[in-house]
Amino acid sequence: MEALRIHQGLVCPLNRTNIDTDQIIPKQFLKRIERSGFGQFLFYNWRFDDEGNPSPDFPLNAPKYKGASILVAGENFGCGSSREHAPWAIQDFGFKVIIAPSYADIFKNNCVKNGILAIQATEEQVQTIIKKADTEGYSLTVNLEEQMVSDSEGFQFTFDITPYPKEMLLNGWDEIGVTLTYEDKIKQYELAR
């Protein structure tokens, strides 16, 4: 997993609440057995019309958000199905950071495992960013070590993250490799039952 310390990138706003993982990646794309290549299907039913043409009103299709790497959305982002294809698609499309007022538990976990930083901001901070992202070229700098989000106009805020996922993201650890160093403990537990 790629480590993430400081990231600067273009912001793409998606001002909707309760965006479920069925929207992030619809079921017809869950049949692949690979981990890669899901970006082309991200938000498929919103991004494309019935004929497969890009829907002009959908933010991810707007030329000014092309190349964005920070996705900003409304509360309860990633609710519903546990499909990890959702963060895979988000990452494969080019996003490294998500900012929203709240996330579904399983989705947030899945993000950490893939090196995606899901920042919990306040409703107000999110709305401020969404407004500012109207201006073409609006970008943010995210410093995970200092837990700080800032732009070039002096807007900034700090965010909370618990130590374990922070450490995981900063170091890009292979969690299974770490856990296997606890093999003795696991064995002991099994023997004691």
Place this chain on the structure above:
Amino acid sequence: MQTPKNIVQKVWEQHVVHQENGKPDLLYIDLHLVHEVTSPQAFEGLRMNGRKVRRPDLTFATMDHNVPTRQRQVINDPISKNQIDTLAQNCDEFGITLADIHHPDNGIVHVIGPELGLTQPGKTIVCGDSHTSTHGAFGALAFGIGTSEVEHVLATQTLWQAPPKTLNVKVNGRLGTGVTAKDLILAVIGKFGVKFGTGYVIEYTGEAIREMSMEERMTVCNMSIEGGARAGLISPDQTTIDYLRGRRYVPQGEAFEQAAESWLALATDEGASYDDVVEIDAAEVEPQVTWGTNPGMCIPVTANVPSPEQAEKASEQDEIKRALEYMGLEAGQPISSVKIDHVFIGSCTNSRLSDLRKAAAVIQGKQVNPSVKAIVVPGSFSVKLAAEEEGLDQVFKEAGFEWRDSGCSMCLGMNDDIIPSGERCASTSNRNFEGRQGKGARTHLVSPEMAAAAAIAGHFVDVREFTAQEVI
């Protein structure tokens, strides 16, 4: 005297392998259920790193999401077939027991776990599927995980988990006649919202819960995730023990009685506390119908579709507007006036024998409305067989339902069972998200009884009055 504990705390403490400052707990997993959609990349990860499955004996696999519900032998979509074949190869390579699509134990993962007695009180149970919360009905701590975590459990039989906050959903009093477990859980999500359970494990308590059968309890726990909670459980009692006795994977004879004693001891202690409590009065719950695009957007069948102006926040008004547009509904129209094109009775929420019995009782001697296409998809082979032994298949077929083989089917349409764009389905499943049953499909979540009644009437009807009413 010891401090009273709730069941979540008790089960948690029994499974902590390791604790250290600044880290979540390392939690042991007793049962890992696997299906074809969320596992291939996990097995591939093991192979790439030269790792083994640590405890194949605690791992059990089935195929359910992609399986055809008619002509089981023929999987038309080559990508679906590849996913199915890949699971078979992986189970073979790593020594995992698999109920493949022809195996008598095959069925929806959350239906067969309890059926076989794999699901037991006090176990930690995971699966790469958010509806793993279903198994909480037995007093197991059961939750959905992503594919990276599937790989982690396969390799280590553990997960790093922070102890969850606990939430008591207290259901006071009893449900009225014609009001089901499905109506209760929809009403709970409707009242408290689709994220009230985020960060919590729910314990459902109260008279209405105690009176429920195991199958009804599974329906309630199944939809915990639609309220944001990864897990929702119910303390074991005599109903739990009676359901499990004699099932294949539970201890037998004297060993069962000993196990039963330890299971009952897991129940939440008198006076135990939770991080939070919410309450609902069961008597006030009416049969529910969802009108929108998430499970919290539900109303009693007697009510009218809401309007955006009823919401306070701009973001909520927006959401209602978008949902009405997607669903093709007018604010203020009675939900009972909404005509339907399809009925789906099935899914891990409502496809068990008692669900089919209740639906069959509603349609007995009646005919499906000519404008409606209705299917029944039993949750497992064994449910299908049991239903056929009782003649339920005949009741459904004579009424004009299609009687299918088991699988996840139209709940999410990963097989051929898809609702065409713009068409409307009364569904006993758990998610009414946009595009869930097919791109542009409009899903209304209801109980099996309400779905059956709607199939006959061609529109939503109050099942409490349905049997008395002349069908037009």
